[in-house]
Amino acid sequence: MIYLKDFKQGKLLYEALDSEVRLGILEELLREGELNLAYFAKKFNVSNGAITAHIKKLYEAGLIEINTSSGIRGTQKICCLATDKIIIDFLNRPQSEGKIESAAIDIGHYVGYEIHPTCGIVTREKVIGRFDDPACFSYPDRIRAGLLWLSWGYVEYLVPNYLTEDTQLVELQFSMEIASEAPGYSAYYPSDIHFAVNGHTLGYYTSKGENNDRAGTCNPQWWYGNLGQYGKKILIAVNEEGTYICGIKVSEQKLSDLEIKAGEQIKFRIFVPEDAVHRGGFSLFGKGFGRALSANNAPIDHVRVLM
Numbered sequence: 001m002i003y004l005k006d007f008k009q010g011k012l013l014y015e016a017l018d019s020e021v022r023l024g025i026l027e028e029l030l031r032e033g034e035l036n037l038a039y040f041a042k043k044f045n046v047s048n049g050a051i052t053a054h055i056k057k058l059y060e061a062g063l064i065e066i067n068t069s070s071g072i073r074g075t076q077k078i079c080c081l082a083t084d085k086i087i088i089d090f091l092n093r094p095q096s097e098g099k100i101e102s103a104a105i106d107i108g109h110y111v112g113y114e115i116h117p118t119c120g121i122v123t124r125e126k127v128i129g130r131f132d133d134p135a136c137f138s139y140p141d142r143i144r145a146g147l148l149w150l151s152w153g154y155v156e157y158l159v160p161n162y163l164t165e166d167t168q169l170v171e172l173q174f175s176m177e178i179a180s181e182a183p184g185y186s187a188y189y190p191s192d193i194h195f196a197v198n199g200h201t202l203g204y205y206t207s208k209g210e211n212n213d214r215a216g217t218c219n220p221q222w223w224y225g226n227l228g229q230y231g232k233k234i235l236i237a238v239n240e241e242g243t244y245i246c247g248i249k250v251s252e253q254k255l256s257d258l259e260i261k262a263g264e265q266i267k268f269r270i271f272v273p274e275d276a277v278h279r280g281g282f283s284l285f286g287k288g289f290g291r292a293l294s295a296n297n298a299p300i301d302h303v304r305v306l307m
Contacts, residue, residue: 002062004088013086016061021046022054026063026081034080034217034291055079067217067291078217080291082233085247101162107155107286108145111267113137114153116274118183118281121148124220124288146288149181149228151281154271163262169255171239172197174268177290179231180207181281187212191280195236195245196269197258202243203250205234206278216290228283230290 004010016022021044028035028043041051055077058064065082108121115134122128123144129136137148148155163169174195182189187209194204215223216230223229237244238258243251260266272281285291 002083002086004086007088010088012057012061013063016057016063019054019057021050022058025054025058025079029064029079029081033214034078036076036078038076040079065291080217084233087247099167101160103160105157105159106143106145107148107284108142109157110142110155111158112154112156112269115150115155116153117151118181119148119150121145122223122289146286147283147290149281149283150272151181151183152272152274152276152279154269155284156267156269159266159268161260161262161264161266163260165262167262169260171237172255172258172260172266173238174236175233176270177231177233177285178205178207178270179228179283179285180210181228181283182210185210185212185226185228189280190278191272191282192276192278193282194271194273194276196271197238198260198265198267200253200258201251202236202238202253203245204276205236205245205250207232207280207282209280210283216285218287218291219289223289231283231285233291 002013004013024044025040028040037048037051037055040046040055041048044051046054055064055066058079059066062082064079067078067080115137117132117134119134119137120127120131121137121142123141124146128139128141128145136142159172178193180186180189180191189209191207192204193207195202210228211230211232212226212228214229215225219229234246238253238255240254240256242249243253270282270284272279
């Protein structure tokens with residue numbers, strides 16, 4: 001999601017959308033998912049140099065991501081959409097400029113968990129322990145994990161608290177690449193994936209299923225083709241208006257309800273309850289797996305602090 005606090009922030013975005021070729025590129029990516037630059041040059045009958053300029057505009061506006069992939073014909077640049085929504089808040093009240101503090105947390109750095117099979121955890125190099133054995137989530141190698149999955153249960157992360165006594169927290173944001181976890185594989189396998197901060201449930205996101213139609217851009221070559229390949233990038237935002245997931249308000253849980261203070265812990269939990277309506281588990285993609293939809297490709301994107 002691209003969120004603009006006022007319409008004046010969107011200059012790069014408006015320029016990027018002011019082109020039939022660039023709009024066509026976005027339409028192709030929406031339909032196909034991932035495409036290389038050579039495809040666009042042929043599709044729109046323009047030179048490679050012109051396509052590179054168009055792609056740069058879209059990238060700078062935050063509309064696409066560019067990843068490098070090695071294949072038979074050498075290294076190529078692969079493009080994919082970086083957002084699924086654009087929101088312009090015309091009625092946002094003016095406020096003083098804030099400071100954004102960011103922290104990337106690798107998926108193996110959880111501080112608590114409850115895991116139920118099917119489940120597993122892997123690094124770029126190997127499977128940690130065995131599939132479907134929750135005990136493997138306690139192994140030391142889990143610190144280097146790039147992908148984990150479970151049928152139901154939770155993983156919980158400790159989020160850095162940047163607050164001081166003279167600062168005010170105005171918004172918390174968490175981003176991640178996530179999908180359902182189906183036994184075997186199922187493109188349609190809905191899962192109600194819930195989120196909580198310090199024990200306060202924020203709301204849930206319903207994942208449609210597991211993605212196996214093509215390999216994730218960043219997956220290692222040995223990763224099994226019959227398992228989940230990539231997820232969808234989602235953004236959770238909590239402020240004084242409520243909680244939003246991918247720009248949609250999902251609950252009235254406000255930032256002030258969380259009672260976060262300077263010096264105190266912030267725990268962020270991702271979970272699927274045993275009694276969820278759609279208990280489809282989740283697969284959480286981190287560094288070295290999935291589609292690299294963000295620079296960090298880690299569950300915790302940033303904490304926003306207003307100074």
